[in-house]
């Protein structure tokens with residue numbers, strides 16, 4: 224899909240993140256493809272997904288713009304950490320490759336520019352997953368095409384807020400002209416709407432839509448005395 228068409232298709236809409244980690248009963252391409260198809264039927268304008276097998280399978284069945292990433296471990300920089308991971312994600316046919324764009328040290332000592340360079344060398348757009356405004360500004364300097372607030376609340380060990388960081392969405396959107404995606408802990412349609420009002424270009428929702436285990440836990444907890 225041409226770059227303009229991809230961004231136009233995503234503007235103002237809902238991207239559904241379809242991810243289930245190893246150990247989750249829904250882990251694997253079959254279930255994540257079904258999730259992506261269900262999201263498409265429900266009106267999603269894009270899909271975000273993780274891992275080479277899931278991305279290939281989703282790409283084969285879903286025509287919506289696809290944001291791909293590869294999680295390597297769960298500590299430090301784990302979202303598409305190196306140029307090699309970025310090239311492999313791009314090779315699945317994902318339209319946008321999401322990469323950790325925090326200012327933390329990267330495995331192999333790579334600079335963010337190198338990871339983004341690998342995305343661009345593959346003809347894809349680079350999404351910078353950031354934790355704060357300075358990450359966003361630095362990532363755009365490094366060549367990122369779009370920014371997402373994915374990592375706000377997941378860096379530095381401070382207690383994680385319950386809701387999305389709409390303040391960060393607004394701070395970034397006020398400073399930059401690049402598209403800013405609101406991502407992370409968006410749990411209700413009202414929060415998604417408010418993310419757009421805060422200046423988001425589009426909204427990414429994962430757990431609240433595609434993680435029945437977590438959704439069940441929230442209901443079950445609410446019933447406990």
Ligand SMILES: CC(=O)N[C@H](C=O)[C@@H](O)[C@H](O)[C@H](O)COP(=O)(O)O
Nearest residue numbers: 240373377407408409428429430431
């Ligand atoms: C921090 C991190 O690793 N975030 C990941 C990034 O792809 C996913 O685990 C999240 O599910 C995704 O960002 C959507 O967020 P939420 O599930 O909160 O709607």
